[in-house]
Every structure is written in C-alpha cells, then in structure tokens.
Amino acid sequence: MDQPEAPTMIEMELGRLVLRDQSLDLPQYVYLREKNGQRSFPIMIGYPEAAEIQRVVMGVATERPMTHQLLFDAIDALGARLARVDICDLASNTFYAQLTLEDGSGATLATLDARPSDSIALAQRAHCPLFVSEPILEASRTDDSPDVLDGELD
16 A cells, blocks of 8 residues: 655744744734745744744853753753754644754654644744645644734734
8 A cells, every 4th residue: 555645844944933922822923934935924922932933043042951951951952953853744623743853973863742832932942944745734824915914913
C-alpha cells in the first residue's frame, strides 16, 4: 500500500506581532509570512507567549529565566538543539505544531507535539527555521483579503 505523499513545507518568518492589551482575556496575534514569498496568515495566541516573542525580538533579558528560556536552556543542557518548527495541522480552527530536536551530528533525537505559540517563541529564541504545510498556508492565508484586525479596534 502506498503512503500518502507528505505535504510540501513552506519556510515562514515572523511578519508582525500584534499586542492588543496586557490582558489574559484578549487574544494577541502573530502573523507569519512566507520567506521569499508573499503569503501570510495570523495565529491567535495568548499574552504570555506574545510577550515572550516580543522579548526575544527586542532583545530584552529577564532577571531569571522565563518558561521558554528555561526550556531552551534545558534542551541545550541535554546536548540537543531545536532544529526546526513545523506547523503541521489545522483542525477545528486550531493549529498544531511539532518541534524537532537534533543532536550535535544532526541526527533527530525527538519530534515533540507543541502549541504553535510556544513553538514560535522557541524558534525565535533558537534562530531555527519555521515551516508550515502548503495546505495549511493556503487554507489560512489572509494576504489577499483585508487584515483580520480591521474594524475590531474601532
């Protein structure tokens, strides 16, 4: 029996981060855009993950490690590295991601299920590539339609 062909993975980059309020009640948005391309899409995330992404992008250090820094440091202390992040599924308006950890020789040690918001925060810290499957990008893209935030802040 033939295995279904794996979907094409498209490399993405952080397009923008929308922090609407320092409230746990309001959704925040991270926009990913196609690296070397035009397509983009938003993911609704929580404030703690948005704040971590902002800290990494702005180069702000905390006195003590926050959760994402702690996980990043633990991966390093175990002799691994975050090699890539894949946003690999979309079901019932929920995105799913995977973290790929490698050893020093490039061998895959583990593939872990993770929330996209945590995955994006870790990818920013690790400076590793971030991918999304072609079908998810096509189903979620907003670059050819009005910005989803237009009108929400009126």
